[in-house]
Amino acid sequence: MKIRKGDIHKIEDYLWEIPKSFRPKMRVPARVLASEPLLDDIMEDRSLVQLVNVASLPGIQGASLVMPDVHEGYGFPIGGVAATLYPDGAISPGGIGYDINCGVRLLTSNQKITDIRHRLEELSKEMYAQIPSGMGKGGQIRLSPQEMEDVLRTGAEWAVEKGYGKKDDLAFMESRGRLGNADPSLISEMAKKRGTDQLGTIGSGNHFVEVDYVEEIYDTTAAKAFGLSKGQVVVLIHTGSRGLGHQVATDYIRRIMAAMPHYGIEVPDRELACVPFNSEEGQNYFKAMCAAANYAWCNREVISWEARTAWKNIFGSDQSLKLMYDIAHNIAKVETHRVHGEEVGTIVHRKGATRAFGPGFEELPEVYRSVGQPVIIPGSMGTCSYVLVGTTKSQELTFGSCCHGAGRRLSRTAAKKQVNAPVLKEQLKEEGIFVEAGSFKGIAEEAPIAYKDVNMVVETVAISGIAKKVAKLRPVAVIKG
DNA sequence: ATGTCC
Numbered sequence: 001m002k003i004r005k006g007d008i009h010k011i012e013d014y015l016w017e018i019p020k021s022f023r024p025k026m027r028v029p030a031r032v033l034a035s036e037p038l039l040d041d042i043m044e045d046r047s048l049v050q051l052v053n054v055a056s057l058p059g060i061q062g063a064s065l066v067m068p069d070v071h072e073g074y075g076f077p078i079g080g081v082a083a084t085l086y087p088d089g090a091i092s093p094g095g096i097g098y099d100i101n102c103g104v105r106l107l108t109s110n111q112k113i114t115d116i117r118h119r120l121e122e123l124s125k126e127m128y129a130q131i132p133s134g135m136g137k138g139g140q141i142r143l144s145p146q147e148m149e150d151v152l153r154t155g156a157e158w159a160v161e162k163g164y165g166k167k168d169d170l171a172f173m174e175s176r177g178r179l180g181n182a183d184p185s186l187i188s189e190m191a192k193k194r195g196t197d198q199l200g201t202i203g204s205g206n207h208f209v210e211v212d213y214v215e216e217i218y219d220t221t222a223a224k225a226f227g228l229s230k231g232q233v234v235v236l237i238h239t240g241s242r243g244l245g246h247q248v249a250t251d252y253i254r255r256i257m258a259a260m261p262h263y264g265i266e267v268p269d270r271e272l273a274c275v276p277f278n279s280e281e282g283q284n285y286f287k288a289m290c291a292a293a294n295y296a297w298c299n300r301e302v303i304s305w306e307a308r309t310a311w312k313n314i315f316g317s318d319q320s321l322k323l324m325y326d327i328a329h330n331i332a333k334v335e336t337h338r339v340h341g342e343e344v345g346t347i348v349h350r351k352g353a354t355r356a357f358g359p360g361f362e363e364l365p366e367v368y369r370s371v372g373q374p375v376i377i378p379g380s381m382g383t384c385s386y387v388l389v390g391t392t393k394s395q396e397l398t399f400g401s402c403c404h405g406a407g408r409r410l411s412r413t414a415a416k417k418q419v420n421a422p423v424l425k426e427q428l429k430e431e432g433i434f435v436e437a438g439s440f441k442g443i444a445e446e447a448p449i450a451y452k453d454v455n456m457v458v459e460t461v462a463i464s465g466i467a468k469k470v471a472k473l474r475p476v477a478v479i480k481g
Numbered sequence: 482a483t484g485t486c487c
Contacts, residue, residue, distance in 0.1 A: 099482040194484075203483080
């Protein structure tokens, strides 16, 4: 299948549609949020073919959607949203991704960049020493079987109870860092084994811990509510459920593929394997996914504790890091949304897309409730990142979702061919960005050139109205695998 | 993303 520009209709500025009539199997139209230059980029890979495939999922509501940072992934595009009807629509592990509850959190400090710039090299080395990173890397914590069960069931709460986290952090996490449907008994022994020593580790690939400062404020009311001010130093953490989540995805994709014929489901790509949400296999996957998501929230809480330790070692005990927000961008959630004017229960698959609820959302901490939910958009290593705030419009247009980053534009292989990592590391240092990484390979794969322009991506979501710009962050130290 | 092929 090939998708041409002529197959795509412009609905409004920054919103494009491939109509349901494009392919007989489509149950809903497929929609793209993008500026025209970004759309041209998106047409370079298989993202739109995958988007059209997703539109054929059993029970899909409204439209299959992609954000401007989209690129192709396993079955579903990364940067995609698919809401299926609760409770008998499809759940598909490919719509969540292999890194279950990959996500990002932002911690704010009470320091100004001008006061600590001379200590950045020292700080980045200390952060690198405190935070284990790299492929397959374990940390200090070894979970007993009972502790593993508690982590899977209670998420970030476990870290708080064990002294690896702060109680005040919990209110500042999506779903308070814990999904109640988690069932640890549905996680394989292999997955638990892989997760035994990986709590408090970032892994490799695009995962990182970064020190940034607030370069610009766009929305003073929201920035004030979020505790952000110009020149302030902040810490950004991006990681997920590590080997445990990967194993859960592997285990259940296999099972769901095997179960699919029993439910008479046919999909255009085997990587879209799915079962009804309320089937035995669907429920088992969902409860296992929730448990893996809890592991990821606990992981980001433990990493915050490690970052806090580094902070204390460098700046002294009177300096602290406060959690601004923690958000998932690879997850499925049961949520109510308005579709064609009617409220319906949905299973929202967000794969490389974050929740972006507007003002008035009950779950938000009181200080954020009148402004909306924070949305954190990490850019690439040498560019910049953004804090946005969700809107009511996102709930009308994208099932309360927004983009999750800049979006990859070069494959890892292509990036490695084009980038000289030692040279890049020096260049970044000259620009005032200290990079500490376990391998040059990782630096090359994550080079800014491998990513789309985060400014263009953020402009698109801001003009579309699904999120509002609050602040721009500039990196000064990066810890990678 | 991932003990980059059990």
